[in-house]
Amino acid sequence: xxxxxxxxxxxxxxxxxxxxxxxxxxxxxxxxxxxxxxxxxxxxxxxxxxxxxxxxxxxxxxxxxxxxxxxxxxxxxxxxxxxxxxxxxxxxxxxxxxxxxxxxxxxxxxxxxxxxxxxxxxxxxxxxxxxxxxxxxxxxxxxxxxxxxxxxxxxxxxxxxxxxxxxxxxxxxxxxxxxxxxxxxxxxxxxxxxxxxxxxxxxxxxxxxxxxxxxxxxxxxxxx
Amino acid sequence: xxxxxxxxxxxxxxxxxxxxxxxxxxxxxxxxxxxxxxxxxxxxxxxxxxxxxxxxxxxxxxxxxxxxxxxxxxxxxxxxxxxxxxxxxxxxxxxxxxxxxxxxxxxxxxxxxxxxxxxxxxxxxxxxxxxxxxxxxxxxxxxxxxxxxxxxxxxxxxxxxxxxxxxxxxxxxxxxxxxxxxxxxxxxxxxxxxxxxxxxxxxxxxxxxxxxxxxxxxxxxxxxxxxxxxxxxxxxxxxxxxxxxxx
Numbered sequence: 001x002x003x004x005x006x007x008x009x010x011x012x013x014x015x016x017x018x019x020x021x022x023x024x025x026x027x028x029x030x031x032x033x034x035x036x037x038x039x040x041x042x043x044x045x046x047x048x049x050x051x052x053x054x055x056x057x058x059x060x061x062x063x064x065x066x067x068x069x070x071x072x073x074x075x076x077x078x079x080x081x082x083x084x085x086x087x088x089x090x091x092x093x094x095x096x097x098x099x100x101x102x103x104x105x106x107x108x109x110x111x112x113x114x115x116x117x118x119x120x121x122x123x124x125x126x127x128x129x130x131x132x133x134x135x136x137x138x139x140x141x142x143x144x145x146x147x148x149x150x151x152x153x154x155x156x157x158x159x160x161x162x163x164x165x166x167x168x169x170x171x172x173x174x175x176x177x178x179x180x181x182x183x184x185x186x187x188x189x190x191x192x193x194x195x196x197x198x199x200x201x202x203x204x205x206x207x208x209x210x211x212x213x214x215x216x217x218x219x220x221x222x223x224x
Numbered sequence: 225x226x227x228x229x230x231x232x233x234x235x236x237x238x239x240x241x242x243x244x245x246x247x248x249x250x251x252x253x254x255x256x257x258x259x260x261x262x263x264x265x266x267x268x269x270x271x272x273x274x275x276x277x278x279x280x281x282x283x284x285x286x287x288x289x290x291x292x293x294x295x296x297x298x299x300x301x302x303x304x305x306x307x308x309x310x311x312x313x314x315x316x317x318x319x320x321x322x323x324x325x326x327x328x329x330x331x332x333x334x335x336x337x338x339x340x341x342x343x344x345x346x347x348x349x350x351x352x353x354x355x356x357x358x359x360x361x362x363x364x365x366x367x368x369x370x371x372x373x374x375x376x377x378x379x380x381x382x383x384x385x386x387x388x389x390x391x392x393x394x395x396x397x398x399x400x401x402x403x404x405x406x407x408x409x410x411x412x413x414x415x416x417x418x419x420x421x422x423x424x425x426x427x428x429x430x431x432x433x434x435x436x437x438x439x440x441x442x443x444x445x446x447x448x449x450x451x452x453x454x455x456x457x458x459x460x461x462x463x464x465x466x467x468x469x470x471x
Contacts, residue, residue: 148390152383156373163373167366167387170359171394174401181405202397213390216307220382 004089005097012101015074026067026106027113033059034117045122052121053183056131057138060110061172064139067106068146068168069161071098072154072218081154085222092211095218099147099211107139123187130186130196134179137199144203144210145171151217155224174202234311236453237462243446250446254439261433269426278342281335283430287437289332292360295325295441299367300392303385313449315381316456318388319371320448324441326364333357352406356399363391377456 016023037055038048075081084094114135115128123131149168153160182195265283272279299318306314336354337347348354367384374380422430457463 148386152370152387153373155379163369166362166369170362170366170398171390173359174394174397177401177405205397209393213386216386217383220379220386224376224379 001089001093005093008094008097009101012098016101016105022070023105023109026063027109029066030059030063030110030113031117033062034121038121049122049124049187052118052123053131053180053187055121056114056118056135057176057179057183060114060135060139061142061169061176063110064106064142065146065165065168065172066161068102068143068150069164071102071147071150072221073160076154076221081218082222085219091215091218095147095151095214096207096211099143099214102147103140103143107136107143110139111135127183127186130182130192133196134182134192134199137196137203138175138179140203141175141199141206142172144206144214148210148213148217151214151221154218154221175199178202234309234313236313236457237460239313240450240453240462240466243450247443247446250439250443254436254443257432257436257439261429261436265429265433269429270423272426275343278339281339283433285332285335285339286430287434288328288335289357290434291437291441292325292329292332292357295321295328296360296363296388296395297392299325299388303388306381306385307389312381312456313453315385316449316452317445318381318384320452321445322364322367322371322384324444324448326361326368328441329357329361329364333361350406352403355406356402359398359402360395363395367391 034055037051041047041051072081075084084091087094111132114131118128118131119125146164146168149164152167153164156163178195178199182192182199185192185195261283266280269280269283271277298321302314302318302321305311306318333354336357340349341347367387370387371380371384374383454463454466
């Protein structure tokens, strides 16, 4: 079992490095969306600081969502998804490894980039640890929930990404509220531990339940 | 306890016969209740001492909102039944109930905003309950869109069932977080006028209206489901017999 997980991670890793562009695209998108906001609302630092946590969170949410669109597509098209369904290993574990890899490649990089963009939006250094921690926990939930939508829309031709957004964005709302709430508290110098614990709670809940739904979605997509 | 009745439920023919016998009674009861509720609520219930007559929209707003929420629960139950027992009728119910639920959510939002104008002085307020209803509407749209996007009927049935269940697990979390968000960003401009506990002359017609809305929902659902069953089973002999008899 451990060997299987290891092999799967290695395979995902190799696939990612064959096309490093896919790794960068969500990051560039994240930075570009954030750049649009000062251009749209004006460059006053006070205004930007007030809106910064919301902007960063919405951008992170959209970047994760867009990067999830192709999560299972190539595996579906080349038939490896069918092999997964047929394999003796539990499908829930296989998809969990896949989503974990996605989170490492997308969520973690977003977390690393976020403080730089936060500085550009006039956030003080003191809130950066909170920003990184909330994004770290939050993107895990975003990846897990979004993978449910990616699994359900895997066999669709055409407007799969728009449908994915329609399905999943309402489910992202709690993460958005908790993430921005923690940032607001940090900006006002209030304790943020409660928010972080709640986000951790959501992450654990998603970690335990989402793989079941993802596996069910993939089985449906493959059976078509 | 024998489970034959449960498996019979899965038979489209049996459903069609039983629902046909049930329809007239259901229609009679719900139309009667609706008439009583509307006349009682709009003409005979006493005026609210603060809101005057404008509060009477409650007799449409509250039943629609209650139904919008319980309809989503019904979708999830239908989804579970469809996934676990592979019952085709559960999928028919899910497919037919989703648009009704979306309409009820829409009616609740519209009547809420019409009610908001005279009471709160604004059509839209980012109030926790309004926001939750809006998100519920988006969840309905998601289910309907997923159904429309998948051409294979069995695949669409299973996918929407999974989505309905995922949505139901998330609804309490969303609701709770939106409530919390609202207390954090509480707009200080208004508080909903604290009403004293409603007198029975006010809430009795409301109760009648809620039951009438449930009746109308069941009626509408059965009519839609019967049509969908005929559409799906049009090759079966019993459907042809019915069609020949009626034409």
